[in-house]
Amino acid sequence: NRRFVLAQRPKGEPDADTLRLETVDIPVPAKGQMLLRNVFLSLDPYMRGRMSDAPSYAPPVALGEVMVGGTVAQVVSSDVEGFAPGDWVVAFGGWQDYALSDGTGVINMGRDPENPSWALGVLGMPGLTAWAGLTQIGQPKAGETLVVAAASGPVGATVGQIGKILGCRVVGIAGGAEKCRHVTDVLGFDECIDYKSEGFAEALKVAVPDGIDIYFENVGGAVFDAVLPLLNARARIPLCGLISQYNATSLPDGPDRMGLLMGHILKKRMTMRGFIVFDDFGHLYPEFAQQMSGWVDEGKIKYREEMIDGLEQAPSAFVGLLRGEAFGKRVIRLAK
Numbered sequence: 001n002r003r004f005v006l007a008q009r010p011k012g013e014p015d016a017d018t019l020r021l022e023t024v025d026i027p028v029p030a031k032g033q034m035l036l037r038n039v040f041l042s043l044d045p046y047m048r049g050r051m052s053d054a055p056s057y058a059p060p061v062a063l064g065e066v067m068v069g070g071t072v073a074q075v076v077s078s079d080v081e082g083f084a085p086g087d088w089v090v091a092f093g094g095w096q097d098y099a100l101s102d103g104t105g106v107i108n109m110g111r112d113p114e115n116p117s118w119a120l121g122v123l124g125m126p127g128l129t130a131w132a133g134l135t136q137i138g139q140p141k142a143g144e145t146l147v148v149a150a151a152s153g154p155v156g157a158t159v160g161q162i163g164k165i166l167g168c169r170v171v172g173i174a175g176g177a178e179k180c181r182h183v184t185d186v187l188g189f190d191e192c193i194d195y196k197s198e199g200f201a202e203a204l205k206v207a208v209p210d211g212i213d214i215y216f217e218n219v220g221g222a223v224f225d226a227v228l229p230l231l232n233a234r235a236r237i238p239l240c241g242l243i244s245q246y247n248a249t250s251l252p253d254g255p256d257r258m259g260l261l262m263g264h265i266l267k268k269r270m271t272m273r274g275f276i277v278f279d280d281f282g283h284l285y286p287e288f289a290q291q292m293s294g295w296v297d298e299g300k301i302k303y304r305e306e307m308i309d310g311l312e313q314a315p316s317a318f319v320g321l322l323r324g325e326a327f328g329k330r331v332i333r334l335a336k
């Protein structure tokens, strides 16, 4: 059983000393447990938070412990009711080949799911994040303008496509011409603006002639600076993520703009609400799963995955994800 354990808490970007690859015996399930063979490992931005012991909504991974992560796995042997060898499951098996589980929080997908890895993306945690954050906090109405950051990633891509289904004008923000082309031509957003290009703030302004009613925040930083003056009265901001800050070791230099932000919120009577997907919206999972699988089956929601082979690739693929190198949902394939 190969596994990555947390060796050191990173300062800034994780490096070669952050995770350690170990080989240990395949664990032996106790009574009431099952043995899972991890086939796909999800890479997600929140993992950076779990490497850190700064106060957060979830406890950090302890030093020497297996790095946490969502997995799609096959049951090898089972003493858990409702799970039999050969079943495909969605679990939280971590960065390793094999995991034990007592079935808590594990979803059984049956013997022959069509695209098992999609349960880590559009049909799973990132999909629920997009769907719930947009519908519950964004409260979109037809004709409104929705702006979505990190628009080519699994959350952003899904947010924008749901916005189109609900009748919004949807403008994405992404890094680079290739990602922007994908966002408009494949995902069907009305426009996509490259935040790395010169004149980004001006181009965004031109793309939202009626202002912004909903801004789905995934990144923070310079992108939010450009969005803030364009927000309309009673705008809603689902505050989902701040990926531009995850490796930061200090606050940015410059004048304190807290007053500017609070002034905008006050005068425009805006709502900015953070959420943690399963804590706040886990109870909506059945409704989400039904609606989203319907949209995916009908071809109304497109999904792009970036499959990388080999557990040993996971640390560098994760650093690349935080740097913006992923194009679609990054998944590590551990076994064929």
Ligand code: NDP
Residues within 6 Å of the ligand: 044, 045, 046, 125, 126, 129, 150, 151, 152, 153, 154, 155, 156, 173, 174, 175, 176, 179, 218, 219, 221, 223, 239, 240, 241, 242, 243, 244, 245, 275, 276, 277, 278, 321, 322, 323, 324, 325, 326, 327, 328, 329
């Ligand atoms: P993504 O694939 O969208 O995240 C990676 C992308 O973020 C990169 O490809 C890059 O896109 C963008 N990015 C990275 N650095 C920067 C930067 N400095 N400025 C602007 N963009 C940057 O991941 P997900 O779709 O899984 O997650 C999106 C967001 O949602 C994350 O912030 C994540 O933490 C959050 N999230 C929150 C949850 C919650 O419960 N609140 C649950 C799940 C996710 P580009 O190349 O376009 O710059």
